[in-house]
Amino acid sequence: MSSRLLIQRRFAPLFWTQALGAFNDNLVRMVLLLLVWSVASQQDREYGWIPSLAAVVFLLPFLLLSSWGGMLGDRLDKQRLIRRLKLLELVIIGMASVAVWFESIVMLFVVLLLLGVQSALFEPVKYAILPQHLVPTELVNGNAWIGAGFFVAILAGTLLAESLMTLPEPWARLTVILALVGTASLGLMASFAVPPAPPRARIRVTWHPWRSTWEVLRQGVREKHLFPAMLGIAAFWFFGTCYLTLLPAWARNIVGGASSFSLLLTAFVLGVGGGALLCARFSAGRLELGLVPLGALLIGAASLYLASLAPLPGGMHELAILMGSGGFWQMLVGFALVGVGGGLYSVPLYTLIQVISREEQRARLISAANIINALLVAMALAYGIAMLVWLESGLRMFVASLGAMALIIGAGLLLRRPRPVLRLMIFALVHVIYRLRFHGRQHIPVRGAALVVCNHVSFMDALVLGGASPRPLRFLMDQPIYESPWLNWWFRIVGAIPVNSDRRDPGNVRRALNEVSHALRQGEVVMLFPEGRLTPDGEIQGFRRGLDMILARDPVPVVPAGLAGLWGSWTSHYGGRALTKLPRRFRARVALSFGEPLSAREARSALLETRVRKLKAEAEAWVTDRGKSPLAQS
Structure with a gap:
């Protein structure tokens, strides 16, 4: 695939704008979690529910306000809207800096909520602007780089937060603040280089959140050719959320060792980014929907492979045994393959929505997809809690159930529409x-x-x-x-x-x-x-x-x-x-x-x-x- 887009003004500023924003979102979220765990260790208390609460706080604006992002994206020049949203992000990061300096967990939750609002408004615009700057044969490449940049930014923000918070005080807080403000400033500068993207229609914005959400969802359901793609993208976020939820427990209970979580997360996230770039390579500029069932089948097969590596309930896996037998490296390969399958699966679906949707309503349709994504992410969090806490099924059964679901989706798509795969x-x-x-x-x-x-x-x-x-x-x-x-x-x-x-x-x-x-x-x-x-x-x-x-x-x-x-x-x-x-x-x-x-x-x-x-x-x-x-x- 071509990387020339990364040096062209019609794409590169948007790429860096969204990647730097995703980096800051995850840096703030990880700093919040590390502060909570630090307080918990000092007070000898259990705060295991805090990560789920942080996820819900960040997710809530996507359910309520994504429709506003879609409506504004179809009504205003997307270039100006992106700049205003990046200015808003810089203000929010200023609040985050104060919260980090005073180690205020409550204020960090408020900041996380505001970042969720900014991201919910930004996401529809990010994908809706691409078809205005790229020709159809470049859309797969553009979406692949956007997806790869997004997930690498998630990884970088998480790992940097872990590294900076291990520094002695006050250097830990100071370096985190410098990283947050510097990244937000770079993102704002990049947004000013995004080319104009004027709207095609002047639509009315419904400011009531529930009414606007229902209106956008109804519009998405009416698009018979696009709604299945929206559900498919939501399934991708369901699987991704489940894996990001189980990774800490997998690292703690199956592998052991302080560095195992970072290694497993790196394998998974780089797998998603690599899968997105492989999708662009295999597609050769075309919209290859045949990669969607193949990606789902790869997720399913890799998940079942991971489940076979997990010990049965009551069994023990020591890190030394895993390292000696190659089991840990097999797990890294398994998580990477799950990620590769996700990249192959998701990029064509995003491209399909961009290609088929009409320009005057594209941002609203993408916001409808984001609302469905948020619902499936919430379902994934609930499913993880149900499987691991209430049913006590264990990680082995949890991962195996994800594999079975992915195989059913892949086989169903293959049997329903074999033509794209054969092509x-x-x-x-x-x-x-x-x-x-x-x-x-x-x-x-x-x-x-x-x-x-x-x-x-x-x-x-x-x-x-x-x-x-x-x-x-x-x-x-x-x-x-x-x-x-x-x-x-x-x-x-x-x-x-x-x-x-x-x-x-x-x-x-x-x-x-x-x-x-x-x-x-x-x-x-x-x-x-x-x-x-x-x-x-x-x-x-x-x-x-x-x-x-x-x-x-x-x-x-x-x-x-x-x-x-x-x-x-x-x-x-x-x-x-x-x-x-x-x-x-x-x-x-x-x-x-x-x-x-x-x-x-x-x-x-x-x-x-x-x-x-x-x-x-x-x-x-x-x-x-x-x-x-x-x-x-x-």
Whole structure:
């Protein structure tokens, strides 16, 4: 994946603004907990309920005020709103500094509540602003870096608080104050570099918290294509909260040793960040929903693996035995894999909400997701207490139950929608076979119906185009190939549309056109090869009238594409009929260039064929000489 976004003004200031804010939130929360534990040890009292209370205090504003953040994000310029919220954070951090200096636990709880208010207002804006500054093919990368930065900031804030609070007084308090104020100041400075993001609509803000929350939630439920994604993100926060809740008990009761909690937390948090970056790497600029069930299955498998490492009730694991047998390192790997699964699972869901939602209501829909997240976080806290305190089931059963839930979610998603996973696997295979380069994928509309037309070189063309497209493609194909006994199951799953000549099957063309028309009217993207057959000589053949028949029924935008690099492969007609020769090339260069969409009227003229030829020439330039094509910079 590309890290160029981290040095570009349209993304880098937002990245550092949100990361520094998350750092300060967790620094304050950890300092509060360490002060409480210090008082408890001095007074020989038990304050085990304080961490749960701190979590509830920080969580409460997300339930009540996230709707305000969404409404304000859709009403105001997001740049100005971010700056004002960072100014508010600096004021709150000033209060936190006073609380730390006087070691006032009550005042720190007030500060934590105010930071929760600021975060609840900031979160919807953070995700809603990304699509205004990034093109669709950059959104997965942007969300991956945001997620990785957020979780690394959580880790850094927690570990720094532990380190600073071990210093002798008054240096401990002084260094904590300097860290808080310095971080808030840097975050404010970064926010002033965020580019403008003006609103698309002037909406009315409902200031009654319960009424506004209900209004935003109702709006989210009405979005049938987005609500499942909101529930999926909430499940991610449920699992994340459960693991962050059980980590201290796991470190204390199973591993032992003062440093084990920090190591386990590091493994888990870096796993989440690494999983987010892996998601961007695997997605290659596309929205890969196939990673969602795979991430859930990885969470489930890693959780069951961790459960197998935990001792049965009544058993004892000494740290020395664990270290000697490799058990502790296996636990680190297990927690890291749970985190990786979470990163793979969550990033596509956040991107889906950004891509599908309309700009004038995007912040409100993200705030609805945050409200549901807060509800699931509260449920996770209650579930942890029920499992570990009331039912006394033990950590082994608790982790195993989380694994079972994740496996059920992953298997359910896989069975319900296998097409994205198959698409991902096929595209990964094509990436292994060829060196691929794409250009202009942003020209495929983010939403709504469209046709993609391309020159036809080999039997691999559909796989390359299907994997390159940011959106799933329905593609037309010859019926004899569609009915292949080895591949028919896959063609049916991916929604291929078979077509044959009326001479072989009277009425087949009409049925195929009806299926294409139905797909377009459902807002899908359909791909076809207007030549109607593989090229016999590597050159583009004349376009047939099937495209005109489709556009006469449904005048949708047409995206031209040019493909190069597959002529000469064993799946082309080069040197004899396709698929009758042995493969002679491996890791050959393959280039695919998309052009700007044409209207239905333009596409029904000779202009479309001219555009496809030009795009094919651009792709061939990269295949033959990397420096002569725009694909060299893509």
